[in-house]
Every structure is written in structure tokens, then in C-alpha cells.
Amino acid sequence: MKTDIQIAREAKLAPIQDIAKQVNIPTEELYPYGKHIAKVPHTLVDEEKVQQSNLILVTAITPTKSGNGKTLTSIGLTLGLNKIGKKAIVALREPSLGPCFGMKGGAAGGGYAQVVPMEKINLHFTGDFHAITSAHNMISALLDNYQHQNKFNGKMLKEVVWKRVLDVNDRNLRQMVSGVGGNANGVMSETGFDITPASEIMAIMCLATDLEDLRHRIENILLGYTADNKPFTVKDLEVAGAIVALLKDAIDPNLVQTTENTPAFVHGGPFANIAHGCNSVLATKLAMTFGEYAVTEAGFGADLGAEKFFNIKCRQAGIAPKATVIVATCPALKMHGGVAEDELKQENTEGVTKGLENLAKHVENMQSFGQPVVIALNRFPWDTDAELAVVKDWASTKGIRISLMTAFADGGEGGMELAQAVVNAVEHDNSQLDFSYQEEAGVVTKLETIVKNIYGGEGVVFEGRAPLMLRRIKRLGLEHLPVCMAKTQYSFSDNAKAYGVAKNFKITIDDLIINTGAGFIVAKAGAIMRMPGLPKVPAANNIDVINGEIEGLS
Known part of the structure; x- marks a missing residue:
């Protein structure tokens, strides 16, 4: 059988306006990206x-x-x-x-x-991922500048929780030190990169209902904590408008x-x-x-x-x-x-x-x-x-x-x-939607419910930063937020090698990440990494441009 890319290349594509007409999408509303792709407002x-x-x-x-x-x-x-x-x-x-x-x-x-x-679609597409990466890292740059400009007046944040992102697998960027080289290069701090799909900006854009909601969510992003333990957000940084400007086109499907x-x-x-x-x-x-x-x-x-x-x-x-x-x-x-x-x-x-x-x-x-x-x-x-x-x-x-x-x-x-x-x-058949937990339930209850009822486990163990973050979440009045488990995809448990239906296990949570813009708490379980690494032989080894055509994608 032909490869995926051969089949895709041989497909006779219709003009995107004709595709829109099939389902009565007004063609005058389209923002075309070439002949076969368009943004829809x-x-x-x-x-x-x-x-x-x-x-x-x-x-x-x-x-x-x-x-x-x-x-x-x-x-x-x-x-x-x-x-x-x-x-x-x-x-x-x-x-x-x-x-x-x-x-x-x-x-x-x-x-x-x-x-x-x-x-x-597999590569640069309409630039949405690049816009999200740029918006996320623009916040990082503006926040670092805020730290640099305020390091001698008592306004500098005592803790920064906002990392950078990049849409590549790069394990070397998971944990690093930035701002080295002296005072002119900013404030030296420990930081790191997540992959763009893990960015809170990505989650926000995927959950926002319009530009106003997008702005509101961006304003609510938690960036760090002041010297008196108060949360510091994008709204406090006064740059939400600039970030919305970077995402104005990306929000359209x-x-x-x-x-x-x-x-x-x-x-x-x-x-x-x-x-x-x-x-x-x-x-x-x-x-x-x-x-x-x-x-x-x-x-x-x-x-x-x-x-x-x-x-x-x-x-x-x-x-x-x-x-x-x-x-x-x-x-x-x-x-x-x-x-x-x-x-x-x-x-x-x-x-x-x-x-x-x-x-x-x-x-x-x-x-x-x-x-x-x-x-x-x-x-x-x-x-x-x-x-x-x-x-x-x-x-x-x-x-x-x-x-x-x-x-x-x-x-x-x-x-x-x-x-x-x-x-x-x-x-x-009759359908209805029954949520796993109620909003008013606490974070621990929500996590226990997912582990016991969905994974079939016995409960949750909190280690590392998780106990501190539980107290912080409660102090900030954020226990009503839903939880988003960051866990291996290969098992019901947090052990990637436990195939089938794992039994007699507990999920270990070592960190809880507050995403007030997206509106959920990320619970990091086990050895899961928010910046993946590359395999021994990456797919990139098989991707090439031959006679002007891309080969190796599947």
C-alpha cells in the first residue's frame, strides 16, 4: 500500500471556498492561507x-x-x-x-x-503554534525585564513560576539557569522550558470563547509571588493587551x-x-x-x-x-x-x-x-x-x-x-453528562476520585512540592478549579510499564501547577516530563526534501 504522504499528495484537493460552501460557511468570511487552508472567524x-x-x-x-x-x-x-x-x-x-x-x-x-x-498541517500550518510560543515567551521576556528593572526597589518578585516554551523535544532545556554573565544580562535565576503544547497559553486559546474571554484568561495567568506572598499576574504586569495582539489571528479555527x-x-x-x-x-x-x-x-x-x-x-x-x-x-x-x-x-x-x-x-x-x-x-x-x-x-x-x-x-x-x-x-440510546466530581470538592478529593474511579487505584501520595502547593491553593481560594493530571499515557498507573489494568497502586503527585488563566490545576504525577526528549532514532532522521517534495512525514 502507498505511504500516507503519497496518498495525501495524490489527493485531489478542492478550493477551500468550495469546502466551505458544502456546509454553508459564508465564503466572504474566510481568511485564506493559500488555496486549501483558511481561517474561519x-x-x-x-x-x-x-x-x-x-x-x-x-x-x-x-x-x-x-x-x-x-x-x-x-x-x-x-x-x-x-x-x-x-x-x-x-x-x-x-x-x-x-x-x-x-x-x-x-x-x-x-x-x-x-x-x-x-x-x-504537520509543519508550520497557519502559524498558530508559533503565535502561542511567541506570546508565552513574550510574557517571559516582559517578566524578566520587570525583575531586572525592580531588583533594587523592593518590588522584585521573590518567586517566579512562569517558564518558557518551545515546540521541539529538547530534554536539555528542562532545567537551566538564565541571566548568567553579570548584571547587564538580567537577574540570574533557575528556570526551564516546557513544550508548547504544555503552555498555559495553549490551554487558554483552546478554552477561550472569544477575544474578551481570551484577554480575561490571559490577565489571570499566575506569574509568581511578591515579597509579601501575594500572587502576581499578567494583569499586574499590565501587558495583556500585547499578548492578545499576538493571538488575535491564532484564535480563529x-x-x-x-x-x-x-x-x-x-x-x-x-x-x-x-x-x-x-x-x-x-x-x-x-x-x-x-x-x-x-x-x-x-x-x-x-x-x-x-x-x-x-x-x-x-x-x-x-x-x-x-x-x-x-x-x-x-x-x-x-x-x-x-x-x-x-x-x-x-x-x-x-x-x-x-x-x-x-x-x-x-x-x-x-x-x-x-x-x-x-x-x-x-x-x-x-x-x-x-x-x-x-x-x-x-x-x-x-x-x-x-x-x-x-x-x-x-x-x-x-x-x-x-x-x-x-x-x-x-x-x-439515552445520553447525559455526569462529571466525575463537583466543582466545590477540594483538590485532594478530586484527585482521589480520578485515581480510584477512573484509574482503579487506591489513592494519592503527595511528595516534593505538592504538599506546599496544596496549602498555597487553599490559601488562594482555588480549590474549586478542576484538576488536569499530567501522567504517563501508557498505563492507568504512573508506571509506564504497567500494561493491561494496573492493580494495587497509588499515584504519586510531586507538584501542583496553578493555571488560573486556563482555569485548572495541573497535577504532575510520577516521572512525567512537560518537555519530552527525543528517541534514539528520531523521526527527523527520515524527513527530507527530495526534488522539491517533503518525504518522511506519516
């Missing part, structure tokens, strides 16, 4: 139409190195919905350069279920198309293991405004992305899915069933059966949120009929809708079975 969101649309969440079982194909399934489902006569739009996150040049090589779907133009020329919004890109893992509220609401069905995804497994989608994004945005799709694959189930990575292409029904424990836990979790569940069994070429039958039979005995997904090879036709199952769930 966020002011076109129609809340009445949002409430009438059918929002579908796509999530997955715990990820493994074999992959699940969640973005591929989101796109394939959307293609399938359009094939069966439903006006459907997919809303996805923008890829980060970190994974593109690190582990993944791209994040725009796969095979015949992609968003295109794939190379542009990006319209592109699928390989079958249906509309797609791609906007925002927080990771789900270190941030809240959902595309922007505005992109989702535009998809709901102009689509009968709006399909969106939440990053990594359902224990991370979906939990945050419900408890953070839906809570703040006032939206709720009509159904949730959980993506599973036989190779991933076999890994969770104890099968070695180099044996995944060999038939092993026992491994699949054992791995179903992981799928069952995710189904239970999604149902606890009041969601009708549909399983998308994403077929790999080496899957055997016997292995697929194990999963189908299990779902049948549990009364759970399940459909094969072959959109990678078959495009929209391969997503029709899943599309019909989703429509059946929307039309015949």
Missing part, C-alpha cells in the same frame, strides 16, 4: 445550532507502541457519516513539531482517512479538508499526558454550528484525554457528546494481554482475550460519564478473523455496539459501518 459560532448538533467524542484504550489510530478513526467516522447522508465535520488538534520530528513523524490521520494538505473533500477544522494542540488534550472549544463549536454531526477526539487513552474532555472542556464550554467511540486494535489488546512487541503480528487469541480487561475498564469509565459507547475495532492487515471474533463476541455478550473500522485502506466506505452504529446510538 470564531464569531460565526451559533450557540443555538451548537445545542442542536450531535457531538461525538472519539477516544481509545490505553495506547501502546503498536498504535490505535484514533485520529484516523475520527476522520474515517466523519467520512462514513457523510457517506450515509449525514452532514458531518471533524474537529481535530494541530500536530506539534515535537512528535513530528520525534516519535510519530506526523499526526494528520493515515491511509485514505487523512486531513490535507498533510505536509502543511483553521478550515481544511479530508482526503474525500469534506470539511475539517484543525485548531489547537495541547497534549493529553501533560495538558488537557483537546482541540479548541471554538473549533468544536464551529463544527457543531455547521454540521449535523461533529466528531472530535481527545488525546491518548480515555483515562487521560476523555476524562479531561468531560471534566474540563465540557464543563467550561457547556457542551456534551451524544455518544463516545472507543478505538481498540488487536495488536494493542495483545500488548495489554502480555504479548511481546515482536510477536504482535502472530495470531494470539489468548493475548487478545486477556487484553480485553483494558478495554472493559475504559468502557466502564465512559459509561460512568453517562455516555452511550461504541467500540471501533480498527483493523490491521495482519489481524486474523479469529482475533477479531474474540473482540466482537465479547462486546456482543456485554451489549456494547462494535464495528470494524477499515478507513485506513477503504476511506469513507470503511467507516460506514461505524457511522451507522454511532447514528443508532445517538437516535436510540
Whole structure:
């Protein structure tokens, strides 16, 4: 079969105005970025139409190195919905350069279920990530200047909590000292970099509802503490207007198309293991405004992305899915069933059966949120009929809708079975949104609830800075904020090697990061890093420009 980039390059793209016309987006409102990409004004969101649309969440079982194909399934489902006569739009996150040049090589779907133009989406796109990086680091520069200008008058902050960001994987930047070289180079301090998808500016842009809300959230960003322990914010720095100016264009969602020329919004890109893992509220609401069905995804497994989608994004945005799709694959189930990575292409029904424990836990979790569940069994070429039958039979005995997904090879036709199952769930099942915890619950209670009810653990242990931050959060009156767990994506626990369904464990929280602009508390668990490193052989080694064409993205 052809590579993803070959398929994407051979796709016949329609002018972006024609894509907009399909769903009645006013073409005179578009801000084109070339022939096939356009910004759509966020002011076109129609809340009445949002409430009438059918929002579908796509999530997955715990990820493994074999992959699940969640973005591929989101796109394939959307293609399938359009094939069966439903006006459907997919809303996805923008890829980060970190994974593109690190582990993944791209994040725009796969095979015949992609968003295109794939190379542009995977690389600089419309510059949103660069705008977020610039806005974040502009605050850093202005804050450092404030420290430099006030170091002799008693106004200098005694503690700065705002780091810098960069959209690359670079472990050397995690912890560093800045301002070395003498008085002329500022105030020497210990600092570090996070990756741009972990930036609070990224979270803010993905949760903001308009420019006024964006400004309000930016003003609320906590930068540090004064000599008398009072919080110091961007509003105190008096630079919110400048930061909004840098984000004025970035806040508008990006319209592109699928390989079958249906509309797609791609906007925002927080990771789900270190941030809240959902595309922007505005992109989702535009998809709901102009689509009968709006399909969106939440990053990594359902224990991370979906939990945050419900408890953070839906809570703040006032939206709720009509159904949730959980993506599973036989190779991933076999890994969770104890099968070695180099044996995944060999038939092993026992491994699949054992791995179903992981799928069952995710189904239970999604149902606890009041969601009708549909399983998308994403077929790999080496899957055997016997292995697929194990999963189908299990779902049948549990009364759970399940459909094969072959959109990678078959495009929209391969997503029709899943599309019909989703429509059946929307039309015949009752859906509601039950949050995991109430806003008035304390931070400890919220974390304990997630660990016990979603992860299946025994509780939480607080170490390092976490006890200090718990006291600080309480003193500042911020316990009402939801929590955003920063945890390994490879396990329900904080041990990345605990496949399947981990048991008899506690989650260790070593820091709590206050994001008053985004409106949540980040709980850093275990060895998770907010600035990833590169693998031994980065994907960048395979990316090149040959005869004027980019090769190696996938």
C-alpha cells in the first residue's frame, strides 16, 4: 500500500471556498492561507445550532507502541457519516513539531482517512503554534525585564513560576539557569522550558470563547509571588493587551479538508499526558454550528484525554457528546494481554482475550460519564478473523455496539459501518453528562476520585512540592478549579510499564501547577516530563526534501 504522504499528495484537493460552501460557511468570511487552508472567524459560532448538533467524542484504550489510530478513526467516522447522508465535520488538534520530528513523524490521520494538505498541517500550518510560543515567551521576556528593572526597589518578585516554551523535544532545556554573565544580562535565576503544547497559553486559546474571554484568561495567568506572598499576574504586569495582539489571528479555527473533500477544522494542540488534550472549544463549536454531526477526539487513552474532555472542556464550554467511540486494535489488546512487541503480528487469541480487561475498564469509565459507547475495532492487515471474533463476541455478550473500522485502506466506505452504529446510538440510546466530581470538592478529593474511579487505584501520595502547593491553593481560594493530571499515557498507573489494568497502586503527585488563566490545576504525577526528549532514532532522521517534495512525514 502507498505511504500516507503519497496518498495525501495524490489527493485531489478542492478550493477551500468550495469546502466551505458544502456546509454553508459564508465564503466572504474566510481568511485564506493559500488555496486549501483558511481561517474561519470564531464569531460565526451559533450557540443555538451548537445545542442542536450531535457531538461525538472519539477516544481509545490505553495506547501502546503498536498504535490505535484514533485520529484516523475520527476522520474515517466523519467520512462514513457523510457517506450515509449525514452532514458531518471533524474537529481535530494541530500536530506539534515535537512528535513530528520525534516519535510519530506526523499526526494528520493515515491511509485514505487523512486531513490535507498533510505536509502543511504537520509543519508550520497557519502559524498558530508559533503565535502561542511567541506570546508565552513574550510574557517571559516582559517578566524578566520587570525583575531586572525592580531588583533594587523592593518590588522584585521573590518567586517566579512562569517558564518558557518551545515546540521541539529538547530534554536539555528542562532545567537551566538564565541571566548568567553579570548584571547587564538580567537577574540570574533557575528556570526551564516546557513544550508548547504544555503552555498555559495553549490551554487558554483552546478554552477561550472569544477575544474578551481570551484577554480575561490571559490577565489571570499566575506569574509568581511578591515579597509579601501575594500572587502576581499578567494583569499586574499590565501587558495583556500585547499578548492578545499576538493571538488575535491564532484564535480563529483553521478550515481544511479530508482526503474525500469534506470539511475539517484543525485548531489547537495541547497534549493529553501533560495538558488537557483537546482541540479548541471554538473549533468544536464551529463544527457543531455547521454540521449535523461533529466528531472530535481527545488525546491518548480515555483515562487521560476523555476524562479531561468531560471534566474540563465540557464543563467550561457547556457542551456534551451524544455518544463516545472507543478505538481498540488487536495488536494493542495483545500488548495489554502480555504479548511481546515482536510477536504482535502472530495470531494470539489468548493475548487478545486477556487484553480485553483494558478495554472493559475504559468502557466502564465512559459509561460512568453517562455516555452511550461504541467500540471501533480498527483493523490491521495482519489481524486474523479469529482475533477479531474474540473482540466482537465479547462486546456482543456485554451489549456494547462494535464495528470494524477499515478507513485506513477503504476511506469513507470503511467507516460506514461505524457511522451507522454511532447514528443508532445517538437516535436510540439515552445520553447525559455526569462529571466525575463537583466543582466545590477540594483538590485532594478530586484527585482521589480520578485515581480510584477512573484509574482503579487506591489513592494519592503527595511528595516534593505538592504538599506546599496544596496549602498555597487553599490559601488562594482555588480549590474549586478542576484538576488536569499530567501522567504517563501508557498505563492507568504512573508506571509506564504497567500494561493491561494496573492493580494495587497509588499515584504519586510531586507538584501542583496553578493555571488560573486556563482555569485548572495541573497535577504532575510520577516521572512525567512537560518537555519530552527525543528517541534514539528520531523521526527527523527520515524527513527530507527530495526534488522539491517533503518525504518522511506519516
